[in-house]
Amino acid sequence: MTEKLNFKLAPVAGTFVTRDVDRNGPIVKLYIYPGLRAQEMGVSNLEVVVGAIRALPDEQYASLRCEPMLDYLHEAAEKWKMDFGIFSFDLKTPKQSRIKIYTRAPNTSVEYLMDALPLGGRYDMAMYSAEAIADVKGFWCTFIGDAPAGLPSEAGKPTTPKVYISPASFRKNDAEVLQRLRRYFATRKNADKMLPQMDNYEEALRRIYGEEFLESTGNIRFYVSCALANDQLRVVTYLCPQTLAREEEARKRMGR
Known part of the structure; x- marks a missing residue:
């Protein structure tokens, strides 16, 4: 098993779309690998994701109440070497859309x-x-x-x-x-x-x-x-x- 345990993140860049079948109608979701943008800007994946979230309209950002999570992600990057492979959101109205961050740590x-x-x-x-x-x-x-x-x-x-x-x-x-x-x-x-x-x-x-x-x-x-x-x-x-x-x-x- 040991030879299989190299800790590798998701692809550096790319997107993919999924479609959930729900009783109330289909939900389309967009998933983004932020690595290429991070390389272009000379920052970490975390900084790209946090910057995107904080750039949301004020009302939507306030409704997320996400500051505790964002604080922890910075802490975990130091403590656990946590990195951030995928940033995702639902293609719905701003008030209904969920934002998801997929993390990994070795x-x-x-x-x-x-x-x-x-x-x-x-x-x-x-x-x-x-x-x-x-x-x-x-x-x-x-x-x-x-x-x-x-x-x-x-x-x-x-x-x-x-x-x-x-x-x-x-x-x-x-x-x-x-x-x-x-x-x-x-x-x-x-x-x-x-x-x-x-x-x-x-x-x-x-x-x-x-x-x-x-x-x-x-x-x-x-x-x-x-x-x-x-x-x-x-x-x-x-x-x-x-x-x-x-x-x-x-x-x-x-x-x-």
Whole structure:
């Protein structure tokens, strides 16, 4: 595993657009890699992102209440060598649009996790139950608890703490990621509700990809992610676009 743990950021420059299908209508989102602009200006990615946010119209900027987060990002850049790979926002009206900053740091310790989630103590974690905090720690350790604490480096509204893990860097294949997810859900208080959902998820992936493919590759997931929500944890997996092509192939094989 060690040879896979070079800490590399996202591409230096570029953009991509996603489209979420929502009950209230589609949501289009724009994602920007700020590195080229930072190089052009001779500043850090963080300075580009912070400058863009602070250049928003006064009313929109005030509604974000983002100063605690921006303060922490500067602090974390020094403390954890945190860097900033992607800047994102929803293509909606200014009052409805969410602004998101995707960060990375060459650190896998629980100490780092519990510093980043409350923004270095700037947000009170009392709104989350002890069980939810234990869940997010368990999620973190399930996937990267046995990784080195430090990785080789190359390179408004109250915030919603989320954790994104790229499992391909830490697990040997996608079959093992499934095993780790199952192990995680099996240790939770609501395992009786989560494991049947895990059964469905595993069955869907095996029908789309096949067991041999899952055991031979480790990159069908961009991320496994979790988000704190009061007394519970929301777990999401992000699959590569090839999933759709595989699903279509599977449907054709089954004559659907």
